[in-house]
Amino acid sequence: MTVAFSTGRGKPPGPASGRPDGKLPALRRLISNRSNFLLRYSPLLILALAWEAASRLQLASSLALPPLTDVARAWIELIQSGDLVGNGLSSLYRAGAGLALAILVGGALGVFMAVSRPANAMLGPLVELFYPMPKSALIPVTVLWLGFGDGSKILLIFLGCMLPVTIGAYNGARGSDQHLLWSARSMGARGLRVMWDVVVPSALPELLNGVRTALALAFILLVSSELVVARQGFGYLIGYLGANGSYEAMFAVVLTVAFIGFLADRVYQAVVERALRWRE
């Protein structure tokens, strides 16, 4: 067995040092400097300007690509009318509830499968069978069961997001170091105590990785199901505005959803980094 020998003194190599030799070391150093936020994100600004210009200069039909400034104006109107906030809260409630259920049930299931041989023999093949299933196929059946409202979306997100969490929890818990388990037992810990003190924390990094996949899936399934059938929510609003030809407003909602998805991932990563700060 090899054990990583860390001195704790040397700083970890920066993001640039692992890269194969580049051509422009000066430029690269500038980019790898994280404080230089503006330079790093300037390509997005360039894209936004190109969008505005293409639309203003009639390079693209302003119907197909309304100017970004018009989209911004439409966004403010949507906020003022309350449409965006109302539909947004409804969407976030569905995603949050479905995801919370998926994490609780999926995480417990994964740990259970890792510590119990019979549970693994019974549930393992089913998890393996259902994991690769494209979960969007469940949209019609959740509607069939629970109708057009919140229930069907929550069920869909729960079913669609559970297995990545289960697999993460399972792999993490199964990989708990035998010596850690023995140490805890030699210090007098037993049964559930060992589970909670050793198995669950050992599973945490992989479990949280599974949750990140689930988070991305939750947004995909939320928007998909709301686009296909809904009377409320971001997806519904996008479809409704598109059908009425208010393309500026439609673009405004699309960008809002995309941004919330991005933001959720970044916030999640920050939380995880804090929770796992005991690692290297």
Added chain:
Amino acid sequence: MARVTDAMRRRFAWGAARLAPVVTLLAAWEIFARSGAVTPFMLPAPSAVTERICEDALGGDLFVNIGATLYRALMGFAIAAVGGVVLGAVMARNALARWFFDPIISVGFPMPKIAFLPVIILWLGLYDVSKITMVVLDAIFPVVTATVAGIASVEKELLWSARNMGAKDRELLWQILLPAALPQILTGLQVALPIALIVVVVTEMQMGGYGLGGAMMQASRFANSRGVFAGIVEIAIIGYALVAAMAWLRRRLLAWHQEGREG
């Protein structure tokens, strides 16, 4: 003459043990559906669903729909795979490209691109082009990220020894960087494939026409729950088969890699 060895017997027993829970689930579903606890509308029995799948197969609709779905999913996936590896390799080797694309990729990856579906329909219409575009848009991000990360983590010593033996820049890419990054690139493709399938089903549901997703939506509109469940089963089988094929491909391609020797 083939002999029944211990290993073969064990493999058979292993397969049977893994099949048992699946058979149990099917039996439980059948019994529950027939018990009258729920209406056949809410949960048709597996036998009824199988019947419906056989009808679709005999009528030929099933194969047309599977063909349409597979074509869109695999075409989109292939474009995303090739495009993603090329873009990733360029980003890993060229600082300017990295500067331009890095924020776009890192901001775009976590976004639910599916929200752009109405925009894509507005631009490209309701046919295959927009469905395939949607698949590419969703599936390309994991491939790019995996390629960049894979190439970035190639050990310096490997590059230096290749250089030392006289390899040129172009040879480095094809003979060292891409093969060494292959495990991670394949992982990226394995993430991208299920995404491609999820997206193709949603686009078909949204836009209608041929395809398994469209057929399911059609059945749902006519309150035909057998059709809906048949669709779920068909899509699940396609998904399972494609993911298994991808895993097989990975084992073949990575026979040299440590993980290839396991199991």
Added chain:
Amino acid sequence: MDNPAQIIIENVSHHYRPAVGREVLALESVSLQVREREFLALVGPSGCGKSTLLYLIGGFLPIDTGKIMVDGKPAAGPGPDRGIVFQNFALFPWKTVRKNVLYGLERQALPRAEREARAQAFIDLVGLTGFEESYPSHLSGGMKQRAAIARTLAFDPRMLLMDEPFGALDAQTRSLMQSELLAIWEKTRKTVIFVTHDVHEAVYLAERVAVMTARPGRIKAIIDTSFDKDDPEVHRSKIFVDKVDEVWTLVRDEAVKALEKQRP
């Protein structure tokens, strides 16, 4: 030296089944007695089952044949009377040094203030003062092992089972840790069973060295190595060199036998 036997191992054999292949006999009727407050080293060629024997005493592995009595009771299941120290430290990576050391104490009915005081005392004893709030990933190998030793000493086990504790350390750290362990042992006087494949280490630390045969492991010989080790030049003294030579010859014969067995 005439303390009563604390650990009695009688005719213990142990089989294990590897992931592939046939069942392997790891230990064959091992008998051994360890006296109270004694420092005993177990040496032998790699794969001779010395760690397995330690795990059996610890109660981590089930005993198929023979019996192991610890303080007059059968060693069934692990318990806080037998503290274990592993080569890979086995610190909880998500707990700070202080919380790691507190873990064993929290399982005992002690007032909170006393637990904290005891933890601090043992952190100080192993020389980790100032690193209480560090996570294991931020410590060097030697510091990790100090933390693991402090954790095990803190819950006051009657004996220490050490499984190649310095095997993962570099040579300098290793020799430093050896003399510190000896100093700690002289302070606390616990029974120690110390598994190692380093003959110098065994002779330097232990009062008796038990040499095991190649697999299946049996006790081949027990060498008395209790002589004065306070002298800083002890490594060059005649008695030390002689003892090392004696143990080394025994171990080498077994290592050669083990190699010959592997040949077709």
